[in-house]
Amino acid sequence: MLDLNNDEIKAEGNGGKFDPSKIFGYSVVEDNTIIKTLENVVISGFDIGATDGGAKFFDIKLKDSNGNETNMREYEPDSTRDDYAKKSKSQMTRLKHVVTKFVPEGTPLPAVATFPELWAAVKQLLITNQCNTKPVRVKLVYNDKGYLTIPKYVPFLESMTVPAADSKLKLNPGFDNLTRPTADKPSDVMSAAGAVVDDGDDLPF
DSSP states (O other): OOOTTOTTSOTTTTTTOOOGGGSTTGGGEETTEEOSOEEEEEEEEEEEEEOTTOOEEEEEEEEOTTSOEEEEEEEOOOTTSTTHHHHHHHHHHHHHHHHTTTSOTTOOOOOOSSHHHHHHHHHHHHHHTTGGGSOEEEOOEEOTTSOEEOOSSSOOEEETTSOGGGOOOOOOTTTSOOBOSSOOOHHHHHHHHSOOOOOSEEOOO
C-alpha cells in the first residue's frame, strides 16, 4: 500500500540530516580522506546499453555489506582515436582483473571480435561462476569531481579469502587520489556514488 500517512515518510525529506551510510564506500573515509579498502563487496548485477549520445557501455554493479550500490562502468573505446589501442588494452586489463577474481585458475577466457561481445561474455562467465556469492575487497579512490570511484588501473579488487595482512590493494597517497578534491553537497555525492538506478539485468540467482 502506498500510504502517505506513514510517519516514516517525511514531507521535508530527512530534515537536512546527512546519512553517510547511504553512500557506497563511505565507511572507508575519515575527514574526506580514504583510509582503507572496502571489504565484503559482491557483484549484484550488470547492465549493457548505450547513452543518449550513443556511447555503448558495460556496468558491473557492486553492493557493499550495507546494501548500498555503485557500478564500475566501461565505455567502448573509440576506434577512430589515436589512443584506441591503449584504451582497448587498458579496458581488457581491468576486465581480466575482475574475471580472474571469480573463476578458477586455468578457466578459458573470452576471445571475441567486439567490445559488446566481450562484455556479454564476461557477464555470462561471472554469472556462471556465481560471482554474487564470492565477496571481494575493493580499492576506491576519488575522481576529479570528488566522487568515490573504482580506479582505472589495477589492482583494485581481490578475494576476501586473501587475509587483510596480505592484501595487495595498497593505498598510495603519492599516486592514488585519496583526499577529496572538492566539497560537494551530500546530495551530489549520493547521486554519483550512492544507490544506482537499476535499469539492467540482475543476476539470475
